[in-house]
Amino acid sequence: MSAERLARAYLLRVAEPPAPALVAFVAEHGPVEAAALVRRGHAPDAVIQETSARRELDLARRDLDEAARHGARLVTPEDDEWPAWPLLSLEVATGRGVQGVAAPLALWVRGRGRLDEAAQDAVAIVGARAATDYGEHTAADLGYALAEQGVPVFSGAAYGIDGAAHRGTLTGHGVTVAVLGCALDAGYPAGHVGLLNRIAERGAIVSEYPPGTPPGRHRFLVRNRLIAALTAGTVVVEAGRRSGARNTATTAGVLGKVVMAVPGPVGSAMSVGCHELIRDAHATLVASVSDVLDTVGRLGVGRPDGTARPRRRTDGLGPQAIRVHEALGERRGKSPEGIATESGVPLARVRALLPALELDGLSERCETGWRRAGGGRKAARP
Numbered sequence: 001m002s003a004e005r006l007a008r009a010y011l012l013r014v015a016e017p018p019a020p021a022l023v024a025f026v027a028e029h030g031p032v033e034a035a036a037l038v039r040r041g042h043a044p045d046a047v048i049q050e051t052s053a054r055r056e057l058d059l060a061r062r063d064l065d066e067a068a069r070h071g072a073r074l075v076t077p078e079d080d081e082w083p084a085w086p087l088l089s090l091e092v093a094t095g096r097g098v099q100g101v102a103a104p105l106a107l108w109v110r111g112r113g114r115l116d117e118a119a120q121d122a123v124a125i126v127g128a129r130a131a132t133d134y135g136e137h138t139a140a141d142l143g144y145a146l147a148e149q150g151v152p153v154f155s156g157a158a159y160g161i162d163g164a165a166h167r168g169t170l171t172g173h174g175v176t177v178a179v180l181g182c183a184l185d186a187g188y189p190a191g192h193v194g195l196l197n198r199i200a201e202r203g204a205i206v207s208e209y210p211p212g213t214p215p216g217r218h219r220f221l222v223r224n225r226l227i228a229a230l231t232a233g234t235v236v237v238e239a240g241r242r243s244g245a246r247n248t249a250t251t252a253g254v255l256g257k258v259v260m261a262v263p264g265p266v267g268s269a270m271s272v273g274c275h276e277l278i279r280d281a282h283a284t285l286v287a288s289v290s291d292v293l294d295t296v297g298r299l300g301v302g303r304p305d306g307t308a309r310p311r312r313r314t315d316g317l318g319p320q321a322i323r324v325h326e327a328l329g330e331r332r333g334k335s336p337e338g339i340a341t342e343s344g345v346p347l348a349r350v351r352a353l354l355p356a357l358e359l360d361g362l363s364e365r366c367e368t369g370w371r372r373a374g375g376g377r378k379a380a381r382p
Helices: 003-014 020-029 031-040 045-051 060-069 084-095 133-148 161-171 190-202 217-229 244-254 269-279 289-296 319-327 336-343 347-359
Strands: 072-075 107-110 123-126 153-155 176-179 204-207 233-236 258-261 363-366 369-372
Touching (some): 003 060, 003 072, 020 031, 020 045, 084 217, 123 133, 123 161, 123 244, 133 153, 133 161, 133 289, 153 161, 161 176, 161 190, 176 190, 176 217, 217 244, 233 244, 233 269, 233 289, 244 258, 244 269, 258 289, 336 347
Parallel strands (some): 123 233, 153 176, 233 258
Antiparallel strands (some): 107 204, 363 369
């Protein structure tokens, strides 16, 4: 058992995620030294605030043994299985000053699937717990169709839309991953214990909470950032005006991920959130798996009708990201304020999207501001 694994298991228990100060402290000192300093209380004030209530709880070996007894493992940034690229969006957002989206220190995982492989070009399907028959049927159909296309599906294992998405994916013999807001051994939700076992057979169950951690409302909101970060895009099937599904969609947008929403009956309270996301241009309307694949722009996946889908550099960008990209100059840079004026996208959103576009190789900083990537070089003729 490596010292790094023990250190991260200890740190996961002593700090309630997200813990941005502790994450930065670990990045600076490494997990072993950081854990030793936290135990002694020799850390910056911000780290002390995040860890002081639990720093004497050194249960790392017990947690690792208990996880192994339940067939789970601790996946850390030192492991090959760590989904580094998807989770980079959390680091970038935290660096921009976004609150509540710090990257996880490690993740508890149960299941046969590798987390890094499952998170490659995956899609999240989320929605209301009190879903209608229409919503559950739609979520199951999307999960099934995505499974047929080889696209992993992530969700939160809750009743309603989440459960329907998982079940549909399993019926299609696809890979699905459940991200929990409690420990893997919490047996929550009780009615989905059998479903969670089936998910572990084909994919994985993921949590950043150590064994024995009970569910809590705040923990479900915190885990939503992981669902958003670990996937290329999020589909909201049904959601009220204020809901966890909308929270996931909002987080996905902040992280520069694709946000999609399924329209519903105009009089349905369960579709109000979806309609508002579409109306306010925070989500792309999708009504089929073809729409989802076109919006996410997954490389190498054909349409269900068998036709090839051309791949463009901007495939996968949401509507606001496309507008920001189109507003960028080819050679001369523009200020975020100028880009916001030209694109009609709010300035705060422009500031969030520009670094995300830079990560995708679509924008770059220059002396005069921001421009399209490669804008300072002469373009080759076709």
